[in-house]
Amino acid sequence: MKQREERCEVELPVRGSVSVWDTDPLTYGRYLRDLRCARCGAVEDLVLRTRDTWGLLICPQGHAWRDPAAKAFGIRLLYARVRKIGQPGPHHDELRGLDRDAGASPSWVVPLLSEPRDAVAPDDDASISAARLQWTIDGALGEPDQPPLTQAMYWARALLTWAFPRDPVTWAMVKREQLALDAHMVMVVLGLALYEYGYAASTADLQTLPLTAPLEMLEDTEQRNLLRRVRPSGLQRVGGTLRVTDRDRLANCSPAQWAYWCDVAASVLSASLQDARIDAAAEHGGRVELPDAGTRLSRRRDKADIAPEDWYTWYTVPVE
Incomplete structure (x- = not known):
């Protein structure tokens, strides 16, 4: 399993913040939120990484955590998009699909x-x-x-x-x-x-x-x-x-x-x-x-x- 994970890893540094869609548990309304380090509160210059079927986020201080919206599938899609059109800009409109989980891939x-x-x-x-x-x-x-x-x-x-x-x-x-x-x-x-x-x-x-x-x-x-x-x-x-x-x-x-x-x-x-x-x-x-x-x-x-x-x-x- 260790060898398999190492072969499957993708690492993508991102400028600025990363916004993902979330759902309010009371109103069920959809809203955008920034991925944020739970230890130091960092929201910018994160590194997105995949391991097997799950995603990992790393802040500039080296803290690593997982977020339900940062799935390996979405990170790989973003990685493929960056390779095609270049690094997303500071407003990160291209990162709003990071929490995609179902349906087709582009x-x-x-x-x-x-x-x-x-x-x-x-x-x-x-x-x-x-x-x-x-x-x-x-x-x-x-x-x-x-x-x-x-x-x-x-x-x-x-x-x-x-x-x-x-x-x-x-x-x-x-x-x-x-x-x-x-x-x-x-x-x-x-x-x-x-x-x-x-x-x-x-x-x-x-x-x-x-x-x-x-x-x-x-x-x-x-x-x-x-x-x-x-x-x-x-x-x-x-x-x-x-x-x-x-x-x-x-x-x-x-x-x-x-x-x-x-x-x-x-x-x-x-x-x-x-x-x-x-x-x-x-x-x-x-x-x-x-x-x-x-x-x-x-x-x-x-x-x-x-x-x-x-x-x-x-x-x-x-x-x-």
Whole structure:
């Protein structure tokens, strides 16, 4: 556990004070308050730090304390925002989200890879079976009116943007020096796992899938190797195939790179599955044997933070 905590630690010095939302216990009214050291009263120049799933505050005098509003999730979001737009100013409008606990995380937490989004032409792979092609057509014509891989890549992005700031293990595993590339390839692995399990389950509507099966696939070495060779089928002017760049990366990456992307993807699914089971237990009276529906992808939609117009278009530009 000690090694895990050290790897997951984030430390962020903040100029000025930090304001968080709180609720009056009598009136239930919402108000802003400054995070304040209980020993010396300091409110400025604090250091925000994460350890595993909780947050820690340190004042200039070295006093450390915890505050219910300073959760690890919020500190990691702030850390990601600072890396993107710079240190917040003295009024700290950017720090008012520090006490966020539920719902989705901003999509900018996982930056999109800047590269051409051209898709592989659907007729470039003559090895696609008739059964797989029909499954692709069923997905494009049915609910949600998108080919399976397009659905899978939506869910891959939703799962990663949720897990990255919340799960300390996933946060520690993603390399900051090439965040956009590694995060992108983790989403590709997640998308391929969801896609392939959807086909195995003969389900064109991927949101009905449980999180358990793709996780089992990514935890098995033999299935991982098979997954790397999957080339999804698509349709002309509709999409549903890999990016050209991703096809090439999958063909040329080293075994160590592939294993790393699969490990992170498995961590994302594991964190999401744990959260889904906690939610399901709360809804079903804490039963140990939870209904399978509680772990389905559709139950994660309220925790996805992708703009509706970007749900199914972020990954590729279909071939005309």
